[in-house]
Amino acid sequence: MRFVLSRVGQAALVLAAAFTVAFILLQSLPGDAILIKFESPELGLSPQQIADIRQSYGADVPPLQQFVHTVLGFLGGDFGYSVQKGAPVLQLLAEALPETAKLAFSSIVLAVVLAVTIAFLSTRAHFAWLRAFVRALPSVFVSVPVFWLGIVLIQVFSFQLNLVPVIGASPLQSLILPVITLAVPISAPLAQILVRSIDEVSLQPFVAVTRSKGASENWILVRTITRNALVPTLTIAGVLLGELIGGAVVTETVFGRAGIGRLTEQAVSAQDTPVLQAVVVLSALTFVVVSLAVDLLYPVLDPRLTKRAGVTV
Numbered sequence: 001m002r003f004v005l006s007r008v009g010q011a012a013l014v015l016a017a018a019f020t021v022a023f024i025l026l027q028s029l030p031g032d033a034i035l036i037k038f039e040s041p042e043l044g045l046s047p048q049q050i051a052d053i054r055q056s057y058g059a060d061v062p063p064l065q066q067f068v069h070t071v072l073g074f075l076g077g078d079f080g081y082s083v084q085k086g087a088p089v090l091q092l093l094a095e096a097l098p099e100t101a102k103l104a105f106s107s108i109v110l111a112v113v114l115a116v117t118i119a120f121l122s123t124r125a126h127f128a129w130l131r132a133f134v135r136a137l138p139s140v141f142v143s144v145p146v147f148w149l150g151i152v153l154i155q156v157f158s159f160q161l162n163l164v165p166v167i168g169a170s171p172l173q174s175l176i177l178p179v180i181t182l183a184v185p186i187s188a189p190l191a192q193i194l195v196r197s198i199d200e201v202s203l204q205p206f207v208a209v210t211r212s213k214g215a216s217e218n219w220i221l222v223r224t225i226t227r228n229a230l231v232p233t234l235t236i237a238g239v240l241l242g243e244l245i246g247g248a249v250v251t252e253t254v255f256g257r258a259g260i261g262r263l264t265e266q267a268v269s270a271q272d273t274p275v276l277q278a279v280v281v282l283s284a285l286t287f288v289v290v291s292l293a294v295d296l297l298y299p300v301l302d303p304r305l306t307k308r309a310g311v312t313v
Contacts, residue, residue: 007295011288018284019277023070026273027063057083074281080274084266089278092263097282100259103178103251104244110183112237115190122195123221135195142188150181150254178255182248186240193236197229204228238294244286 054060058069073080079089121134157177158166164176201207202225210224211217252261260279267275 004296007292011292014288015281015284019071019074019281020067022277022280023067026276027066029271029273057081070277079278082267082272082275084270084272084275089274092275093260093278093282096258096260096263099257100248100252100261102175103182103248103257103259104241106175106179107182107186107244108237108241110179111186111190111240114183114187115194115233118187118191119194119198120221123198124217138188138191138195140188141184141191144185146181146185146250147254149184150177150251153177153181154255174255174257178251178257181254182244182251186244189236189240190233194229194233197232198225201225201228234294234297238290239287241286241290 051060058066061069070080077090079093081087082089082092085092118134118137122131125131125134154166154177157164164173198221207220207224210220215224248259248261249264250261251257252259253265256262260282263275264279266272267279
């Protein structure tokens with residue numbers, strides 16, 4: 001329980017720091033979202049009307065007072081109103097989050113499948129040239145820009161081969177190319193860590209003992225080597241899962257998907273501070289929740305950590 005409480009306390013500190021830093025940086029940005037939207041000659045608003053709008057959004061009070069008001073609002077579940085869309089930020093997040101969640105979950109599943117496949121082939125493939133080729137794939141995957149990969153996939157599979165329609169695609173078809181685009185670079189560090197961990201664990205004495213007892217190579221790989229190699233891989237998987245919202249910004253923009261990434265891109269263009277503040281907090285919350293879950297899974301994969309945790313925490 002002390003271990004869990006300490007991790008929860010650390011998560012709260014990370015959230016508070018992320019909120020504060022984001023607020024300071026967003027307040028320091030040049031420009032004004034209210035002026036960008038309402039100070040247009042076509043709207044015909046007078047300076048007094050614009051001042052009234054600024055007052056309704058609380059943009060005319062000192063920054064410290066805005067900070068306190070924003071903190072109290074977030075603690076009460078009130079994320080403010082979007083200047084650009086004129087709707088509650090919480091409503092916009094609720095509408096955009098399901099699409100991003102589907103994209104993120106599907107991408108991490110595909111990334112894990114790719115990483116495990118690469119690790120298995122690099123270890124069990126019969127040909128040396130195939131093992132060398134597979135081991136080189138993560139270095140290629142990690143160097144591919146996400147936006148470039150998305151454009152290439154659209155060009156090849158949509159325009160050239162006509163396999164995935166761009167217009168009128170079903171919900172499942174619309175997920176295929178974005179998931180591949182996001183999963184390929186994510187799978188690279190997972191595969192690199194998993195392959196390196198498998199190589200290191202394979203040289204441990206307990207593997208030789210298990211082999212001497214007559215266990216098959218496949219049983220040793222799955223039950224002995226892979227289980228011990230999953231601990232460092234789980235760490236990087238948690239970090240990557242927490243960063244998926246950042247990757248979704250580029251992916252959803254390239255494919256025109258309505259999600260958190262698309263909402264963030266529009267908020268940046270309009271300098272919609274309340275939306276950007278909420279997205280930063282949501283990203284930080286996702287990161288700390290995933291990190292906490294990963295910490296709690298460590299003793300499940302390696303029972304030796306249970307006693308260590310009880311001694312050190």
